[in-house]
Amino acid sequence: MLTKTGYHRTMIxxxxxxxxxxxxxxxxxxxKEAFGLAVLAAYGDFFAHKLDKFLLxxxxxxxxxxxxxxxxAGQGMERFVRRGCLVGNLxxxxxxxxxxxxxxxxxxxxxxxxxxxxxxxxAQAAGAIASDASPALAQVFWIGWEGAVMRARLVQSAxxxxxxxxxxxxxxxxxxxxxxxxxxxxxxxxxxxxx
Amino acid sequence: MLTKTGYHRTMIxxxxxxxxxxxxxxxxxxxKEAFGLAVLAAYGDFFAHKLDKFLLxxxxxxxxxxxxxxxxAGQGMERFVRRGCLVGNLxxxxxxxxxxxxxxxxxxxxxxxxxxxxxxxxAQAAGAIASDASPALAQVFWIGWEGAVMRARLVQSAxxxxxxxxxxxxxxxxxxxxxxxxxxxxxxxxxxxxx
Numbered sequence: 325m326l327t328k329t330g331y332h333r334t335m336i337x338x339x340x341x342x343x344x345x346x347x348x349x350x351x352x353x354x355x356k357e358a359f360g361l362a363v364l365a366a367y368g369d370f371f372a373h374k375l376d377k378f379l380l381x382x383x384x385x386x387x388x389x390x391x392x393x394x395x396x397a398g399q400g401m402e403r404f405v406r407r408g409c410l411v412g413n414l415x416x417x418x419x420x421x422x423x424x425x426x427x428x429x430x431x432x433x434x435x436x437x438x439x440x441x442x443x444x445x446x447a448q449a450a451g452a453i454a455s456d457a458s459p460a461l462a463q464v465f466w467i468g469w470e471g472a473v474m475r476a477r478l479v480q481s482a483x484x485x486x487x488x489x490x491x492x493x494x495x496x497x498x499x500x501x502x503x504x505x506x507x508x509x510x511x512x513x514x515x516x517x518x519x
Numbered sequence: 520m521l522t523k524t525g526y527h528r529t530m531i532x533x534x535x536x537x538x539x540x541x542x543x544x545x546x547x548x549x550x551k552e553a554f555g556l557a558v559l560a561a562y563g564d565f566f567a568h569k570l571d572k573f574l575l576x577x578x579x580x581x582x583x584x585x586x587x588x589x590x591x592a593g594q595g596m597e598r599f600v601r602r603g604c605l606v607g608n609l610x611x612x613x614x615x616x617x618x619x620x621x622x623x624x625x626x627x628x629x630x631x632x633x634x635x636x637x638x639x640x641x642a643q644a645a646g647a648i649a650s651d652a653s654p655a656l657a658q659v660f661w662i663g664w665e666g667a668v669m670r671a672r673l674v675q676s677a678x679x680x681x682x683x684x685x686x687x688x689x690x691x692x693x694x695x696x697x698x699x700x701x702x703x704x705x706x707x708x709x710x711x712x713x714x
Contacts, residue, residue: 405614468667
């Protein structure tokens with residue numbers, strides 16, 4: 325519900341609609357804020373675990389791991405077209421949330437970023453990314469990603485996630501003669517290459 | 520208020536808090552939805568006009584026009600740290616909005632995209648972007664931009680907008696000997712170049 329309708333509407337529903345007596349709710353959580361933070365922490369961990377599943381998969385080249393995560397996210401969004409990313413929803417609501425939320429959101433984004441940064445370093449070590457690619461790329465990935473999730477929700481399709489990803493890695497892919505040859509058959513790798 | 524708190528909270532406030540008698544409100548707008556759509560249309564036009572001011576400025580090279588728009592947006596966000604982009608806010612709320620909204624949001628985004636696409640074509644004609652750069656770049660720009668606006672609002676700083684933009688054009692900039700020389704003094708242009 326939080327990923328569909330956001331914090332404030334969920335909190336109203338928690339109190340009004342859900343089949344949990346208020347006493348039980350407040351026995352478990354000292355406040356709605358505490359409940360929201362617990363859900364956010366669980367979501368952050370769940371998502372970090374999901375990222376690890378894809379990004380630590382040594383059997384696959386680093387950028388392919390990222391691509392697999394993007395495909396997986398797109399499949400999820402096409403199955404549940406009304407859901408977004410909880411962190412993205414809360415980012416949008418951030419100015420209206422209790423003061424504790426922005427810090428937690430930043431910490432979760434930092435945890436996700438460190439995972440992508442590690443994967444990009446491995447891509448760099450493998451020569452798939454330019455050796456001078458900025459360490460800030462991992463942060464930029466998530467900055468734009470939340471926009472792509474919003475757009476995917478609007479058009480109820482994974483296409484914006486794929487478009488974003490198509491653009492992202494190719495802009496930092498090392499150009500080699502072999503890749504040049506491959507790209508002649510596939511327009512994506514060449515579209516951001518330097519001519 | 521829509522850019523700060525979103526559609527649903529604003530509509531409640533329109534009815535409850537604002538010093539407009541209900542009769543007057545409904546004299547002007549046949550429904551809250553009609554009011555929301557009118558504000559959205561006005562915002563879309565206002566923003567398209569702002570884009571034109573920057574992106575049609577022939578006195579400045581095309582990518583510099585984009586950079587000027589990004590700086591201007593960042594200044595606005597630093598002045599009004601709790602405000603986001605109305606379109607971004609409504610994107611996040613899209614699954615909860617009346618059915619008329621998603622179509623309008625897509626039309627507004629398409630209008631913004633056509634402006635950036637034109638600017639990028641001029642950049643291409645001027646040799647500042649690879650000749651095979653994808654026409655989809657303009658769409659990708661806005662896909663990621665709304666994510667950058669959300670992040671800027673979270674950290675209450677223009678830094679995410681600048682990071683996003685630093686990454687964006689350099690990934691499609693034509694590498695010339697002159698630019699190579701310039702980039703030695705400035706790490707940004709090289710960070711996504713192909714080695």
